[in-house]
Amino acid sequence: MSSEKERDYERCRSIIGALCEGDDDQIAKMASIVGVLHNEMNDFFWTGFYRVVGGRLVIGPYQGTVGCLRIEIGKGVCGMAAAVGETQVVENVHDFPGHIACDGRSQSEIVVPVKDERGEVIAVLDVDSVKKGAFDELDRKCLEQILTHVWRGR
Numbered sequence: 001m002s003s004e005k006e007r008d009y010e011r012c013r014s015i016i017g018a019l020c021e022g023d024d025d026q027i028a029k030m031a032s033i034v035g036v037l038h039n040e041m042n043d044f045f046w047t048g049f050y051r052v053v054g055g056r057l058v059i060g061p062y063q064g065t066v067g068c069l070r071i072e073i074g075k076g077v078c079g080m081a082a083a084v085g086e087t088q089v090v091e092n093v094h095d096f097p098g099h100i101a102c103d104g105r106s107q108s109e110i111v112v113p114v115k116d117e118r119g120e121v122i123a124v125l126d127v128d129s130v131k132k133g134a135f136d137e138l139d140r141k142c143l144e145q146i147l148t149h150v151w152r153g154r
């Protein structure tokens, strides 16, 4: 028996796979992923990418309220995910030291690194929810799968 969330991710995976197949433009792929996830998933209040540009994170395609334009690597949840190259699942953003509040309504957050073929972090996908504890291991697994498929073809 699969959960509603699993079925939603399954649908997103297939739409995103079809949309991004064969496209090598980074922004086009990011914009398409955000457009699908933000509209198909429940509880995705802010959905967007930060790209690694000149040693900092710079905002990329997103949907939701206005996000901060730049984040230092190592700062906040996004900067931490980029620095360590590992997904960060934050149940309560108020408990995360250095969390950057772009919209005070956000309560929980997941940030997944995007890696190129060499394993270098080129961006992070950030999703915020207004609910506490909205993201768990299933979100981590499914979002990592989607990004790995789009950027590394497996």
Ligand code: SME
Pocket: 046, 067, 068, 071, 075, 076, 077, 078, 079, 098, 099, 100, 101, 102, 103, 106, 109, 126, 128
């Ligand atoms: N909360 C993030 C910053 C980005 S926004 O929420 C859009 C962080 O702490 O990295």
